[in-house]
Amino acid sequence: MTAKQxxxxxxxxxxxxxxxxxxxxxxxxxxxxxxxxxIVDVDAHHREDTASWSGLIPHIEDDAIRMFAEDVTRxxxxxxxxxxxxxxxxxxxxxxxxxxxxxxxxxxxxxxDPLVRRTIWAMDEMAIDYTILFPTAMLFLGLHPQPQVEAxxxxxxxxxxxxxxxPQDERIKTMLYLPFNDPExxxxxxxxxxxxxxxxxxxxxxxxxxxxxxxEFAPIYSALQERNMPLAFHAAYNWNDQSMSxxxxxxxxHALGFTTSNMVHMTNMLMNGIxxxxxxxxxxxxxxxxxxxxxxxxxxxxxxxMRTAEAPALTKLPSDYMRDMWYSSQPMExxxxxxxxxxxxxxxxxxxxxxxxxxxxxxDFDAPSTIYDxxxxxxxxxxxxxxxxxxxxxxxKAEKRATPPTETTTVEADQGAPVAPPLxx
Amino acid sequence: xxxxxxxxxxxxxxxxxxxxxxxxxxRIIDVGERQIGVFRVDGEFVAYENRCVHQGGPVCExxxxxQMEAVFDDNGRSxxxxxxxxxxxxxxxxxxxxxxxxxxxxxGLRKLKLRAFPTVEREGDxxxxx
Numbered sequence: 001m002t003a004k005q006x007x008x009x010x011x012x013x014x015x016x017x018x019x020x021x022x023x024x025x026x027x028x029x030x031x032x033x034x035x036x037x038x039i040v041d042v043d044a045h046h047r048e049d050t051a052s053w054s055g056l057i058p059h060i061e062d063d064a065i066r067m068f069a070e071d072v073t074r075x076x077x078x079x080x081x082x083x084x085x086x087x088x089x090x091x092x093x094x095x096x097x098x099x100x101x102x103x104x105x106x107x108x109x110x111x112x113d114p115l116v117r118r119t120i121w122a123m124d125e126m127a128i129d130y131t132i133l134f135p136t137a138m139l140f141l142g143l144h145p146q147p148q149v150e151a152x153x154x155x156x157x158x159x160x161x162x163x164x165x166x167p168q169d170e171r172i173k174t175m176l177y178l179p180f181n182d183p184e185x186x187x188x189x190x191x192x193x194x195x196x197x198x199x200x201x202x203x204x205x206x207x208x209x210x211x212x213x214x215x216e217f218a219p220i221y222s223a224l225q226e227r228n229m230p231l232a233f234h235a236a237y238n239w240n241d242q243s244m245s246x247x248x249x250x251x252x253x254h255a256l257g258f259t260t261s262n263m264v265h266m267t268n269m270l271m272n273g274i275x276x277x278x279x280x281x282x283x284x285x286x287x288x289x290x291x292x293x294x295x296x297x298x299x300x301x302x303x304x305x306m307r308t309a310e311a312p313a314l315t316k317l318p319s320d321y322m323r324d325m326w327y328s329s330q331p332m333e334x335x336x337x338x339x340x341x342x343x344x345x346x347x348x349x350x351x352x353x354x355x356x357x358x359x360x361x362x363x364d365f366d367a368p369s370t371i372y373d374x375x376x377x378x379x380x381x382x383x384x385x386x387x388x389x390x391x392x393x394x395x396x397k398a399e400k401r402a403t404p405p406t407e408t409t410t411v412e413a414d415q416g417a418p419v420a421p422p423l424x425x
Numbered sequence: 426x427x428x429x430x431x432x433x434x435x436x437x438x439x440x441x442x443x444x445x446x447x448x449x450x451x452r453i454i455d456v457g458e459r460q461i462g463v464f465r466v467d468g469e470f471v472a473y474e475n476r477c478v479h480q481g482g483p484v485c486e487x488x489x490x491x492q493m494e495a496v497f498d499d500n501g502r503s504x505x506x507x508x509x510x511x512x513x514x515x516x517x518x519x520x521x522x523x524x525x526x527x528x529x530x531x532x533g534l535r536k537l538k539l540r541a542f543p544t545v546e547r548e549g550d551x552x553x554x555x
Contacts, residue, residue, distance in 0.1 A: 011489050014513075019486065
């Protein structure tokens with residue numbers, strides 16, 4: 001007999017109704033005065049439940065893709081459409097988020113889509129005024145072996161989000177997915193959606209296998225430069241990558257994959273002179289944390305000075321170009337000595353280049369207090385990183401929109417409902 | 426004795442009747458601006474502030490998970506992992522930081538501890554001292 005069998009009641013009692021899961025974030029915001037100045041979250045997510053996909057499917061233009069989407073959604077979940085993600089030891093059973101993973105969403109109905117209500121609720125709890133929303137499952141869509149499926153789903157998602165969801169609240173914006181495995185389709189996305197008021201840029205998911213300096217992407221970079229719209233690279237992992245397949249733990253592949261996936265693209269961008277060829281292209285690197293930045297700056301500068309002839313397009317050090325780009329903050333490594341974290345902020349000129357991101361509701365999300373509580377930042381620098389830099393980059397009005405919610409929400413494990421599989425990182 | 430508001434001896438706050446707590450039961454109480462989670466584990470009462478030392482998450486609202494242990498043989502070969510249900514961990518619902526429910530120690534870095542409060546049982550009731 002196992003110990004679990006000896007004391008099942010003890011562990012069963014750990015699943016209890018709880019209060020408002022973000023109440024402590026609200027307390028942090030109130031005690032730090034975060035409701036007094038604008039905060040922009042440049043990377044938050046939503047999970048694609050069946051309800052969301054039911055609304056999205058009619059926007060799929062290709063008949064075969066749409067029919068498969070209807071079938072797979074009926075039989076399993078939206079994740080089945082994306083495929084390819086290996087799951088192991090997810091924390092999703094250990095963390096609690098209202099509305100996902102079998103936990104009921106008890107927020108009252110105000111007539112808006114649950115995705116909008118839940119997003120705004122979390123934003124208000126954390127004093128966030130604007131959020132740039134991105135779907136969780138599509139982080140892996142760049143690995144899809146069928147470019148037409150990648151492009152078809154990206155286009156359908158973009159139609160659904162911009163036509164049905166984002167008009168419900170102007171505080172939620174998006175950087176739309178670019179199907180980079182089909183450059184022509186990606187260019188059409190820029191041309192067709194860049195005028196939408198909720199579209200503030202475009203996003204490339206970083207686990208993919210076409211080099212970003214390839215000439216076939218030049219028209220896209222040119223189009224974005226003309227429109228003055230940021231292009232973000234959102235990190236993720238691919239356990240099937242030949243290097244990553246040596247790793248046997250999720251913690252390992254997550255720790256390395258989320259940094260190397262962006263480091264590879266950044267290195268190609270720099271060594272092939274993309275910033276020289278498109279000086280007005282504004283690049284943003286998302287969800288690799290910060291520790292990789294000083295590493296890559298030092299590594300590339302050192303090599304460049306020995307092999308300058310191999311990168312003739314450059315007119316300055318690789319690190320100088322990196323300081324002309326932007327970076328999202330999460331998941332910010334905070335276990336090192338404060339002096340090391342401060343050095344990271346110094347070398348990347350974070351006061352000017354860093355943008356706060358929460359990544360909520362994922363398991364490694366950062367509340368705004370992670371920036372605000374850094375002891376070496378001035379009040380002005382905190383406000384720049386938490387909001388000011390993003391206001392300038394995306395052109396948002398410098399207004400405070402979030403207010404402390406008066407409504408609380410109780411979260412209960414819904415034992416009767418099927419527990420959805422974890423969908424992402 | 427506790428007064429009608431549950432206060433006793435100035436700094437002892439009544440949580441409830443000890444008999445109402447089965448092993449694994451908890452109660453979260455408000456004490457001023459602070460929330461404190463009171464748990465019964467292995468017959469003893471422990472109390473922690475409802476604030477994770479990581480990012481301040483509501484740790485006392487977390488679930489219990491057993492301690493995971495790696496199993497090696499005498500030759501250093503891995504034989505897998507096993508769950509030790511005799512060592513329950515309290516897992517913060519925000520980011521999964523795990524604490525030994527009995528001691529409040531963060532199991533990945535033992536020098537970090539939840540803020541703990543003494544508990545006492547008196548005439549069948551349990552109190553937390555704040």
